[in-house]
Amino acid sequence: MAKPKLFSPGPIDVAPETYAAMCGPTIGHRGADFEELYASVQPGLQEIAATERPVFLNTSSAWGIMEGALRNLTHKKVLNLCGGAFSDKWFGVAKSCGKEAEAIQVEWGQPIDPEAVRAKLSEGGFDTVTLVHNETSTGCLNPLAEIAAVVREFEDVLLVTDTVSSFSAVPTPFDELGLDVLLCGVQKALALPPGLSLFVTSERAQARAATMPDRGYYFDFAEFQKNHEKNNTPSTPAIPHIYGLRERVEHMLAEGLPNRYRRHEETNALLLEWAAGHGFENLAPEGFRSKSLGCFKTPDNLDQSGWIKAVRENHGFLINGGYGKIKGKTFRISNMGNETVETMQELFGALDKELPKFRK
Amino acid sequence: MAKPKLFSPGPIDVAPETYAAMCGPTIGHRGADFEELYASVQPGLQEIAATERPVFLNTSSAWGIMEGALRNLTHKKVLNLCGGAFSDKWFGVAKSCGKEAEAIQVEWGQPIDPEAVRAKLSEGGFDTVTLVHNETSTGCLNPLAEIAAVVREFEDVLLVTDTVSSFSAVPTPFDELGLDVLLCGVQKALALPPGLSLFVTSERAQARAATMPDRGYYFDFAEFQKNHEKNNTPSTPAIPHIYGLRERVEHMLAEGLPNRYRRHEETNALLLEWAAGHGFENLAPEGFRSKSLGCFKTPDNLDQSGWIKAVRENHGFLINGGYGKIKGKTFRISNMGNETVETMQELFGALDKELPKFRK
Numbered sequence: 105m106a107k108p109k110l111f112s113p114g115p116i117d118v119a120p121e122t123y124a125a126m127c128g129p130t131i132g133h134r135g136a137d138f139e140e141l142y143a144s145v146q147p148g149l150q151e152i153a154a155t156e157r158p159v160f161l162n163t164s165s166a167w168g169i170m171e172g173a174l175r176n177l178t179h180k181k182v183l184n185l186c187g188g189a190f191s192d193k194w195f196g197v198a199k200s201c202g203k204e205a206e207a208i209q210v211e212w213g214q215p216i217d218p219e220a221v222r223a224k225l226s227e228g229g230f231d232t233v234t235l236v237h238n239e240t241s242t243g244c245l246n247p248l249a250e251i252a253a254v255v256r257e258f259e260d261v262l263l264v265t266d267t268v269s270s271f272s273a274v275p276t277p278f279d280e281l282g283l284d285v286l287l288c289g290v291q292k293a294l295a296l297p298p299g300l301s302l303f304v305t306s307e308r309a310q311a312r313a314a315t316m317p318d319r320g321y322y323f324d325f326a327e328f329q330k331n332h333e334k335n336n337t338p339s340t341p342a343i344p345h346i347y348g349l350r351e352r353v354e355h356m357l358a359e360g361l362p363n364r365y366r367r368h369e370e371t372n373a374l375l376l377e378w379a380a381g382h383g384f385e386n387l388a389p390e391g392f393r394s395k396s397l398g399c400f401k402t403p404d405n406l407d408q409s410g411w412i413k414a415v416r417e418n419h420g421f422l423i424n425g426g427y428g429k430i431k432g433k434t435f436r437i438s439n440m441g442n443e444t445v446e447t448m449q450e451l452f453g454a455l456d457k458e459l460p461k462f463r464k
Numbered sequence: 465m466a467k468p469k470l471f472s473p474g475p476i477d478v479a480p481e482t483y484a485a486m487c488g489p490t491i492g493h494r495g496a497d498f499e500e501l502y503a504s505v506q507p508g509l510q511e512i513a514a515t516e517r518p519v520f521l522n523t524s525s526a527w528g529i530m531e532g533a534l535r536n537l538t539h540k541k542v543l544n545l546c547g548g549a550f551s552d553k554w555f556g557v558a559k560s561c562g563k564e565a566e567a568i569q570v571e572w573g574q575p576i577d578p579e580a581v582r583a584k585l586s587e588g589g590f591d592t593v594t595l596v597h598n599e600t601s602t603g604c605l606n607p608l609a610e611i612a613a614v615v616r617e618f619e620d621v622l623l624v625t626d627t628v629s630s631f632s633a634v635p636t637p638f639d640e641l642g643l644d645v646l647l648c649g650v651q652k653a654l655a656l657p658p659g660l661s662l663f664v665t666s667e668r669a670q671a672r673a674a675t676m677p678d679r680g681y682y683f684d685f686a687e688f689q690k691n692h693e694k695n696n697t698p699s700t701p702a703i704p705h706i707y708g709l710r711e712r713v714e715h716m717l718a719e720g721l722p723n724r725y726r727r728h729e730e731t732n733a734l735l736l737e738w739a740a741g742h743g744f745e746n747l748a749p750e751g752f753r754s755k756s757l758g759c760f761k762t763p764d765n766l767d768q769s770g771w772i773k774a775v776r777e778n779h780g781f782l783i784n785g786g787y788g789k790i791k792g793k794t795f796r797i798s799n800m801g802n803e804t805v806e807t808m809q810e811l812f813g814a815l816d817k818e819l820p821k822f823r824k
Contacts, residue, residue: 107489107497115490115703123487126704129467130478130657132782137467163659164524165699168682175680202678289700297490299523299659299702318562320535322528339525340649342659343475344486344704422492 108416111451112424113240113397113438114269114292122296125351126344133343139335141346148353152361153286153304154277160328161349162301163342166268166289169303170234171197172323173264173285176313178203180231183224183261185216185251188239189428190266198234206230212430213242213387213399218250225258231312233263238270240292241427243399243436244388245270252281262309268292271302272356273368273396273440284309290345293368293396294352295441300345305329368395371439371448378452382459387434396440402426402433411455411462419454468776471811472784473600473629473757473798474652482656485711486704493703499695501706508713512721513646513664514637520688521709522661523702526628526649529663530594531557532683533624533645536673538563540591543584543621545576545611548599549788550626558594566590572790573602573747573759578610585618591672593623598630600652601787603759603796604748605630612641622669628652631662632716633728633756633800644669650705653728653756654712655801660705665689728755731799731808738812742819747794756800762786762793771815771822779814 110117131137142161149159162169174182174197181204184195189212198205208220216235225233233255238245248265255263262284267276271286273293278286284306291298305313305325313325321327327338356364372395379386384400386393402408408425412435416422426434439448470477491497502521509519522529534542534557541564544555549572558565568580576595585593593615598605608625615623622644627636631648638646644666651658665673665685673685681687687698716724732755739746744760746753762768768785772795776782786794799808 107491110490110492112492115492115700118490126486127483130470130475130651131467132470132472132475132784133658134787163702164528164682165701167699168524168528171680171682197681200678200684201680291490291700297702297704298493298700299705318560320531320561321557322524322531324560339527340475340651340658341525342523342657342702342705344657345659345702424492427494 106420108420108422110422111438112422113436113440115298116292116295116438116441118295118297119442122348122351126348128344128347131343133336133341138341138343141350142335142337145346145350145353148357149302152272152356154275155279155304157278157304157306158329158332160303160305160332161337161341161346162303162323162328163299163339164301165298166266166287166301167197168323169287169301170194170266171201173287174198174201174203174232175323176316176319176325177262177264177285177309178232179316180204181206181229182232182234183208183221183230184234185221186210187214187216187242187244188212188236189241190268191234191236191239194234194236213244214389215244215392216246216251218247218254221251222254222257225255225261231260231262233261234266235263236266237276238267238394238396240269240397241399241430242387243394243397244392245274245394246392248276249281252283256282262312269394269396269440272364274365278304290349293440294349296345296348296352300342300349367444368439370445371443372396372398374445374448375437375439397436397438399434399436402435405464407462407464408432408435411458414458414461415454418458421451421454423455466780468780468782470782471798472782473796473800475658476652476655476798476801478655478657479802482708482711486708488704488707491703493696493701498701498703501710502695502697505706505710505713508717509662512632512716514635515639515664517638517664517666518689518692520663520665520692521697521701521706522663522683522688523659523699524661525658526626526647526661527557528683529647529661530554530626531561533647534558534561534563534592535683536676536679536685537622537624537645537669538592539676540564541566541589542592542594543568543581543590545581545593545595546570547574547576547602547604548572548596549601550628551594551596551599554594554596573604574749575604575752576606576611578607578614581611582614582617585615585621591620591622593621594626595623596626597636598627598754598756600629600757601759601790602747603754603757604752605634605754606752608636609641612643616642622672629754629756629800632724634725638664650709653800654709656705656708656712660702660709727804728799730805731803732756732758734805734808735797735799757796757798759794759796762795765824767822767824768792768795771818774818774821775814778818781811781814783815
């Protein structure tokens with residue numbers, strides 16, 4: 105059976121031209137061919153991250169960098185800002201690295217309150233904060249600029265921001281906001297298959313990392329900087345993904361970033377309008393809703409899994425039936441990557457056609 | 465300009481059918497489609513590793529597992545067996561993780577002496593040993609069975625073995641030898657592009673890992689086991705590479721492992737014979753020579769870089785001019801992966817044609 109087109113919030117649908125690019129020739133990664141490839145993606149990635157800092161590439165999922173950032177940066181204590189499956193898990197990962205950690209926990213779907221961050225940091229003892237910008241599990245878009253401004257009030261505290269499902273869908277201006285680490289995987293808004301992560305570090309973060317005696321090698325920020333200066337990566341890179349990334353970055357720049365952000369706004373507005381039209385309630389409150397996906401509460405009178413299955417089987421589209429502790433109680437639809445008003449309308453047509461059969 | 469065919473010892477030449485397989489449909493990794501894919505590669509990989517233990521898949525290069533193994537296993541002190549670029553570096557990586565470490569250092573190209581391992585372990589204080597089975601930088605094949613037998617004499621010492629450039633080229637029977645961790649990347653003898661690593665752990669290694677409080681998440685052996693039981697991986701997997709791996713594993717089983725090992729022996733014997741015929745001296749001593757590559761000393765009267773460049777430009781084949789501190793003083797040729805007597809003969813024809821021009 106043909107696999108459905110993915111409208112789940114990552115991995116998402118990958119364009120045939122991206123796959124074609126990934127089949128570029130295998131090249132040695134310690135020579136000029138790879139250096140050219142590495143250098144070719146830098147300007148575009150820096151434009152998307154709105155930074156003059158390098159954008160490092162690593163063969164790992166985003167979790168590798170989420171863990172690695174703490175191994176590079178946390179001498180004292182991490183403050184984990186938690187409000188969904190991924191941000192909550194980060195708190196556990198911090199402790200699994202032997203780091204002292206404390207959490208601000210909000211209800212899933214609710215945003216982090218910058219005032220609460222200020223109050224907690226004012227207690228002292230923290231040197232690192234983790235934030236998931238766009239909680240993929242809940243569709244909540246946290247107030248990044250406001251939280252970053254609060255963290256910047258505390259001289260020795262560094263902010264690690266997961267932009268896994270927001271990078272390239274909404275602006276995440278690294279330099280302007282004074283972030284310390286920005287990280288993402290490539291299988292969300294960048295529309296590549298999974299297998300590569302990207303990250304940016306501030307000079308402050310690099311200076312801190314240099315003082316960490318047990319930061320290891322695989323995620324060592326200093327090694328990434330040193331190798332970047334030779335247009336290379338510390339460890340063997342996932343070359344097919346970097347070919348694919350080059351193709352996607354060229355595509356994004358050809359579209360133009362303002363147009364790309366506008367397209368995500370439009371397709372997301374359409375998604376929210378479609379949901380509202382059916383009385384599906386957004387899990388995230390107004391003003392804090394993701395622009396790259398929607399997460400909606402499952403109505404009591406809906407046979408959700410039957411509906412999702414019918415849309416998959418009869419129309420070849422896959423939406424997601426919730427993640428973590430809200431699995432089955434929510435459903436999620438992605439408008440990330442290459443989707444347009446037309447392709448979203450196609451999906452809504454299929455969802456609408458099947459919906460009446462599964463209203464109890 | 466078209467890229468040359470790689471006869472360098474990894475990454476190596478990738479078959480068109482492997483690339484085609486990698487373009488399989490993007491699927492969600494938390495569902496039945498991925499679970500089927502994951503399960504489909506297990507029996508073949510277990511056959512290659514000659515083990516009944518699971519073969520874990522991770523989105524990282526082999527270095528990730530090389531570091532992760534120490535974070536999972538080393539409470540007391542690591543003994544790093546060093547005799548080339550990769551084994552030497554592992555000693556540094558152990559220390560970068562904050563682990564106590566000591567090295568047995570042999571000259572590059574020389575094998576590790578099992579007696580020296582016994583003597584050092586007898587001093588006490590060690591709980592982990594690292595061994596690079598086939599040193600890709602020197603072409604030395606270490607006596608794995610003998611070293612494993614020595615390590616097994618010491619009840620609390622676990623053996624971590626890098627089989628990066630030997631896995632599937634020569635037998636590395638995990639269960640029979642009583643190894644504790646066997647790890648490799650996919651861009652060497654498995655003939656995939658880089659971007660995925662594989663590893664096997666013993667029950668002893670799993671039990672030890674469970675006692676490590678700061679082992680982290682990304683390389684946590686316990687997480688791999690837990691997810692394996694659901695045919696899954698802890699973090700988002702590099703799905704294209706796992707499609708490619710399935711294709712290669714099917715190919716290997718169709719060839720038959722004894723035939724595959726014999727093919728590597730034959731092509732390697734041919735390589736050594738070709739080298740001997742030209743008076744190129746093997747860096748590794750007889751009895752300890754890799755079956756998947758050759759590393760030869762550069763004669764004083766050879767303009768090595770000119771020769772390699774001419775072979776690349778005029779024939780489209782790339783061999784390697786040495787690695788690490790023996791770069792320029794050695795050259796390396798791989799017979800890993802899909803090479804046959806015929807394809808090796810083609811390479812030798814090209815090398816021979818250009819050689820006289822670069823003898824000084």
